[in-house]
Amino acid sequence: MKAIHLLFLLLFCSLSLRAQPLSKSAKEHMEDAEYYFNNAKYEAAAASLKQAIKQKPNFAAAQRLLGVVAKETGDYETARMAYEQLFKQNPLLSRSAYFEAAELQMKAYNYIKALEYFELYKYADPKNYSIKEEGAARNYDAYLDRNIKSCEYAIEMEYTGSTGKAELLPGMANSKFDEFLPTLRANGDMLLYTSNRSGDEDILMLRKNEKGEWKSPKSIGPAINTPYNEGMAKFTVCGRRIFFAACAWENVQGGCDIYVAEYDSENEIVDSVGPAIGLNSEAWDSQPSISCDGYKMYFVSTREGGFGGSDIWVSELMADGRWGVPENLGPKINTEGDEEAPFIAPDGQTLYFVSDGHPGLGEADAFRTLLLENGEWSRPVNMGEGVNSPFREAGIVVSPDGEYAYFSSDRPEGKGGLDLYSCHIPAAMAPAVEHVFLDGYLYDEATAEPLAGARVRLRNEGENIGIFETDKAGRFFLCLPSGASYSYIISKEGYDNFIGADYFERAAGEAIKRIDVQLSPNGKIPEEEPVMAEPPKPRLRKNLSVYFETGKYDLSELQKEQIQKLLEQFEDPESLKIQVTGFADDVGDKEFNLSLSQKRAGYVTKFMKELGITSAQITTDGRGVIESNMAKHQKRKVEIIILNR
Structure with missing residues (x-):
């Protein structure tokens, strides 16, 4: 909101010049200031006003205009001082000046003083002031009650927590x-x-x-x-x-x-x-x-x-x-x-x-x-x-x-x-619910080409979250509440279904989790083979990533529950082929991390055997450090891939 209208100010200044006996020098400086102000040359106007005040220290009209000019240029301290001098020299010169001074006090976080000035403006009788400012008053009146409430609020402001400095x-x-x-x-x-x-x-x-x-x-x-x-x-x-x-x-x-x-x-x-x-x-x-x-x-x-x-x-x-x-x-x-x-x-x-x-x-x-x-x-x-x-x-x-x-x-x-x-x-x-963004990419296992138009069905605790479709880049992007387990089924005509389960939690400073999924072609007939193929037997592929703390390899009860639920999704456990692969981050030397990845895979394999899976069904491997740009917490894991034949 502009503090004051130019036409009002120029009229005010001209009246002030005629009303006050001035030395020639002070009058000339004031006229120069009016000219500069009218042409939006605020710095030049401020310089002329300061000269006028130097020649005539009790020049209330010059203080009035200096307050406005300094406010326009962002020199709020000079503006506040000019209004203070104005009120000392002639408190009944301008009612609108109290509103303008109140705004300046707000900008200095002086809300008690600002409230005082707003109330002086509100309850003052315009008839008692030397100049009439109806245009400015109409403008200010529209904001008066709002500004008073803001001052009262700022004085009693609720504490919302430690906030950093704005940069x-x-x-x-x-x-x-x-x-x-x-x-x-x-x-x-x-x-x-x-x-x-x-x-x-x-x-x-x-x-x-x-x-x-x-x-x-x-x-x-x-x-x-x-x-x-x-x-x-x-x-x-x-x-x-x-x-x-x-x-x-x-x-x-x-x-x-x-x-x-x-x-x-x-x-x-x-x-x-x-x-x-x-x-x-x-x-x-x-x-x-x-x-x-x-x-x-x-x-x-x-x-x-x-x-x-x-x-x-x-x-x-x-x-x-x-x-x-x-x-x-x-x-x-x-x-x-x-x-x-x-x-x-x-x-x-x-x-x-x-x-x-x-x-x-x-x-x-x-x-x-x-x-x-x-x-x-x-x-x-x-x-x-x-x-x-x-x-x-x-x-x-x-x-x-x-x-x-x-x-x-x-x-x-x-x-x-x-x-x-x-x-x-x-x-x-912060937002009420912490989220993690799942950035998924889907590829053909045989050609590594992105797969568009695949359906991604997401579930949480047995409830459907939604069905999404991959774009032309094979990408799907989902917003998920952090700290929860999700299962997802990815399907596309001509490919095996992919069923995965994972626990998605946002790490410090990392809101996006990327997953790459490959779908296996199912029953595709090469164009050069003019033969009829037998209908393919349905194959089901599922995966689960189990994550570990730094240096740890034992399983928590939650992780055991996730593995058990994954296996329960298959009707015939004896038909399963399972690949268990352990990984580590780069904390420690190469030999240590290779051993750690093997222990992680071994503990998962041991637990699956306790659930009835035989050694012949499981292939176990530990590969050491994952060489990628992913976060460390994403590298400390065991990947479980299950396929029924």
């Missing part, structure tokens, strides 16, 4: 222009954000290098970025599709609409750009955020049926691929102010957003709310200091590991305008 994103991510509305890909290696550094708003892309450092930003490309405004891009969880807002495009229904594009991250190619069917209206629609399962879209709109400025809405994906009729999130979330930048966490229960309508530390703050079992949203909780500040926050996204928030803010320590920051967040502000 500017390094390198070229930020500039003197605006950078805002960040979003992360699920593995955290790519960040998209909006910037107006090119003159219009475009989507920029940041990637991490091999050291985990952010590289220089680059445009997402001309398929999305145009001479018009584009922004607030969000990846689907697999990173293969991008939803974004496009403004003033040829087929846009309102000021901005939500579009979707296919994205090839390896080759950085954007394709198949088109509107998200069913989401858009004749109003402003923007800032999409899609749920981890891809079935719910949260977005911001000014359409009819809202509670104020911009509201957050949600739509569900229908069977025909269109988005259903959007629903407003309701008055617990949406206010008479602006709610923006929703981010739905992978758990589908934790929603982050930015609002200037809920009480906060000043201007717009970031909030967190939870979807309750009854379908209602909990009361939004302010994210607290670190993420929030007395300045404007615009956009928030939480890292895949739930430990960091990425957001934008116009804090004075930035490079200019809105800048991108990151900040550690306390556990109380």
